[in-house]
Amino acid sequence: MRTEPTGPTIGWDVVRDVSQVLEYHFMVNALLAGGVVAVMAGLVGWMMVLRRETFAGHTLAMMAFPGASGAALLGVPAAWGYFAFCGAGALAIGRFAGAERRSWSERSANTGAVQALALAMGFLFVSLYGGVLGDLESVLFGNLLGVSDTQLLGLTGVAAAAVVALAALARPLLFASVDSDAAAARGLPVQALSISFLALLGLAVAATSQITGVMLVFALLVAPAASAQALTARPLPSLGITVALGLLVVWLGLGISYYSVYPAGFFITVISFAVYLLARLFAVALARRSRERAPAASRPGPRRGVIS
Amino acid sequence: MFSAEFMRNALLAGTFIALACGVSGWFVVLRGQVFAGDALSHVAFPGALAAAAAGIDQRIGLFAATIAAGAAIGALGRGALAGRDGRSASASAAEDTAIGTVFTVILGLGVFFLTLLSTSSAGGAGIQGARTLFGSVFGLGAGEARLAAGVAIAALLLTAAIARPLLFASVFPDVAAARGVRTRLLSIAFAALLGVVAAEATQAVGALLLLGLLAAPAAAAHRVTAAPLAGLALAGALALGAMWGGLTLAYALPWLPPSTAVVLIAVSLYYAALGWR
Numbered sequence: 001m002r003t004e005p006t007g008p009t010i011g012w013d014v015v016r017d018v019s020q021v022l023e024y025h026f027m028v029n030a031l032l033a034g035g036v037v038a039v040m041a042g043l044v045g046w047m048m049v050l051r052r053e054t055f056a057g058h059t060l061a062m063m064a065f066p067g068a069s070g071a072a073l074l075g076v077p078a079a080w081g082y083f084a085f086c087g088a089g090a091l092a093i094g095r096f097a098g099a100e101r102r103s104w105s106e107r108s109a110n111t112g113a114v115q116a117l118a119l120a121m122g123f124l125f126v127s128l129y130g131g132v133l134g135d136l137e138s139v140l141f142g143n144l145l146g147v148s149d150t151q152l153l154g155l156t157g158v159a160a161a162a163v164v165a166l167a168a169l170a171r172p173l174l175f176a177s178v179d180s181d182a183a184a185a186r187g188l189p190v191q192a193l194s195i196s197f198l199a200l201l202g203l204a205v206a207a208t209s210q211i212t213g214v215m216l217v218f219a220l221l222v223a224p225a226a227s228a229q230a231l232t233a234r235p236l237p238s239l240g241i242t243v244a245l246g247l248l249v250v251w252l253g254l255g256i257s258y259y260s261v262y263p264a265g266f267f268i269t270v271i272s273f274a275v276y277l278l279a280r281l282f283a284v285a286l287a288r289r290s291r292e293r294a295p296a297a298s299r300p301g302p303r304r305g306v307i308s
Numbered sequence: 309m310f311s312a313e314f315m316r317n318a319l320l321a322g323t324f325i326a327l328a329c330g331v332s333g334w335f336v337v338l339r340g341q342v343f344a345g346d347a348l349s350h351v352a353f354p355g356a357l358a359a360a361a362a363g364i365d366q367r368i369g370l371f372a373a374t375i376a377a378g379a380a381i382g383a384l385g386r387g388a389l390a391g392r393d394g395r396s397a398s399a400s401a402a403e404d405t406a407i408g409t410v411f412t413v414i415l416g417l418g419v420f421f422l423t424l425l426s427t428s429s430a431g432g433a434g435i436q437g438a439r440t441l442f443g444s445v446f447g448l449g450a451g452e453a454r455l456a457a458g459v460a461i462a463a464l465l466l467t468a469a470i471a472r473p474l475l476f477a478s479v480f481p482d483v484a485a486a487r488g489v490r491t492r493l494l495s496i497a498f499a500a501l502l503g504v505v506a507a508e509a510t511q512a513v514g515a516l517l518l519l520g521l522l523a524a525p526a527a528a529a530h531r532v533t534a535a536p537l538a539g540l541a542l543a544g545a546l547a548l549g550a551m552w553g554g555l556t557l558a559y560a561l562p563w564l565p566p567s568t569a570v571v572l573i574a575v576s577l578y579y580a581a582l583g584w585r
Contacts, residue, residue: 054408055343105340109527112342113578116520120571123517127565216419219412226405262423269416276409 021258026145030254030264033147033155037208038220038246040159043166044204045221046242047197049229051177054222055108056093059115060202061217063089064209066122073129079154082210086202089114094195144211144254144264151211158207165200173197174235216265220246223272227279245275315559317453318445318512318566322551324460325512326521330547331467332505333526334540335498339478342523343404344381347411348503349518351377352510354418361424370507377414378503381407382496445512445555445566456511463504474498475536512551513567520571521547528581550574 021027048057063085071081092114147155176183176193184190208217228241253268260267310316336345355373356366448456477484477491485491509518525546529539554570561569 049405052404054404055346058343058346058408105337105342106527106530108340108342109337109523109530112346112519112523113527113575115346116517116524116571117575119517120520120568120575123514123565124568124572127568128563216412216415218408219416222405222408223412226409263419266416266420266423269413269419273409273413273416 018255021255026147027254027258029147029149029152030144031251033152033211034144034250034254035247036152036156036159037211038224038250039243040162040204041208041217041220042224042242042246043163043239044201046225046228046239047166047170047173047177048201049222049225050174051197053198053201055111056198057201057205057221058218059093059111059118060086060089060198060205061209061221062115063118063202064206064217066118066125067206069122069125069129073125079206079210082206083203085118086206087199089118090198090202091195094191094198143213147211155207155211158203162200162204162207169193169196169200212268213265216269219265219269219272220250223276224249227276230276230279230283245272249275312559313450314446314448315555317448317450318555319552321448321453321456321460322445322512322555322570323548324457324464325508326547326551327544328460328463328467328505329509329518329521330525330529330544331464331540332502333522333547334529334543335467335474335478336502336522337526337530338475339498341502342519342527343407344499345502345506345522346519347381347407347414348374348378348506349510349515349522350411350418351414351503352506352515352518354414354421355507356510356515357418357421361421367507367511370510371504374503374507374510375500376503378499378501378506379496381410382499444514446558448511452511456508459504460508463501463508466501466504470494470497470501471540513570517567517571520574521550524571524574524578525550528578531578531581532584546577547574550577 022031045057048054064082067081067083067085068078069081070085071078074081093111172183172188173193175186176188176190180190205217205221208220212220224242224245227245228238231241232238249268249272253271254264256267257264310319333345336342351373352370355369355371357369358373359366359369362369473484473489474494476487477489477494481491505522506518509521513521526543528546529543532542533539550570550573553573554568555566557569557573558564558566
């Protein structure tokens with residue numbers, strides 16, 4: 001940790017450290033925005049990981065790049081570009097995802113083609129714009145420390161809408177995700193559900209990537225949900241763990257970056273990966289122990305705390 | 309068009325890179341590993357940036373990162389990669405979460421090196437980053453182009469050498485394992501080979517657009533024919549067509565970046581194949 005005479009210094013007094021971080025308005029906004037993003041991305045990402053649509057989520061995250069550069073080229077607000085491209089991308093991927101029984105490799109190939117097309121368009125827009133490539137970096141990696149009050153308000157609104165929509169879709173979507181054949185036989189519109197979930201995913205990604213950047217949305221979308229699902233198979237506890245881990249990752253990453261010269265995105269990705277690894281290791285250890293105990297007694301072993 | 313030296317270099321390197329991408333891409337689509345290919349293409353970015361930050365030739369970082377990541381994916385992966393549980397959709401799907409998490413951290417490292425680069429060697433970081441992300445096929449020197457072509461030919465020969473057992477192991481993993489084919493070793497070898505191809509193609513179309521050249525022509529070929537030899541030939545031919553067409557188009561239209569042109573043609577070929585069948 002580099003300590004400079006003028007800059008903030010970290011010590012053992014946690015209360016002093018935290019109050020130091022909260023001294024600045026931009027830092028409070030960053031923590032709030034990060035918290036909102038962590039909750040929304042965690043909940044939507046949980047469903048995404050369950051549905052094995054990680055690749056689609058990554059592709060939708062990439063849509064923000066042509067979205068931002070296209071909006072810059074046309075001179076319209078960047079948010080329009082984000083939402084337009086994420087919506088179009090969700091439709092292009094979803095057209096392939098649902099009722100038509102396609103093989104896994106065919107679907108992923110289609111997703112890959114959509115992503116390649118979007119990125120090629122994004123690059124075209126950037127070079128047509130002739131813009132500064134410094135902007136590109138902020139499109140790709142975001143600027144969590146420059147969140148304005150209006151942005152925070154807009155983000156909270158979108159997040160609330162996304163969470164409400166997800167809650168409304170949750171039960172049929174869960175059914176269709178776990179057993180799509182049975183759901184279709186029971187008369188659920190599997191294809192429509194699939195497309196609406198992708199649209200919801202696109203909405204969440206578009207709102208998030210304006211704050212965290214295209215590349216790092218993914219860290220919050222996948223890692224907390226994947227960790228939680230490695231730990232427990234029950235939906236509600238797993239959702240709770242997802243949100244808690246997401247908040248932990250974002251706030252810890254922001255806090256560390258405040259005392260460091262390196263960007264928050266780096267710490268957020270590294271911490272979320274560490275959390276995922278710990279969760280996988282813990283799940284393996286748990287499975288091994290229950291396998292060892294099973295012949296002796298059927299009662300489950302004492303559970304230690306999840307992740308400190 | 310052929311009188312300009314940069315164009316000759318681009319065509320030389322592009323031709324063999326496209327062939328290597330098309331042929332190995334056919335196996336990638338067959339094995340349902342498009343996401344793995346995508347992850348490898350993103351690994352190229354921090355690899356090149358790390359090399360630039362350390363002050364060594366960025367191609368060393370590029371190849372080291374993609375080959376290591378390819379081998380790691382091959383070694384860690386179960387399901388489709390190792391052929392243990394057969395190629396069921398759930399096995400490949402479970403792996404995709406792991407791939408997604410792994411390459412998130414790799415992108416984070418990319419941010420780290422980008423910051424390191426911009427704080428240590430004032431300037432050049434943005435250009436370096438853009439070169440790696442989007443490629444610069446028109447910027448290749450004669451020596452670089454010859455080296456790129458040579459490596460691509462080597463990758464093609466390696467693919468041809470393992471093609472028969474790889475095809476067997478990809479289509480019938482259990483039967484292949486029972487007949488004594490070393491499926492796990494094969495999937496590691498193929499993933500490492502894919503790493504070489506990814507590093508190669510990064511120089512031509514860039515880390516972000518690589519997927520277009522790897523997945524789109526191959527997916528189009530899979531739509532058109534299920535026969536392995538015809539499919540492989542068609543994938544190579546389509547990738548080659550996209551590369552040549554893209555380079556020509558970019559030469560004719562100065563506002564069009566070459567990597568965009570190549571990927572746009574490749575993806576249009578894929579959608580044409582979707583419509584045709």
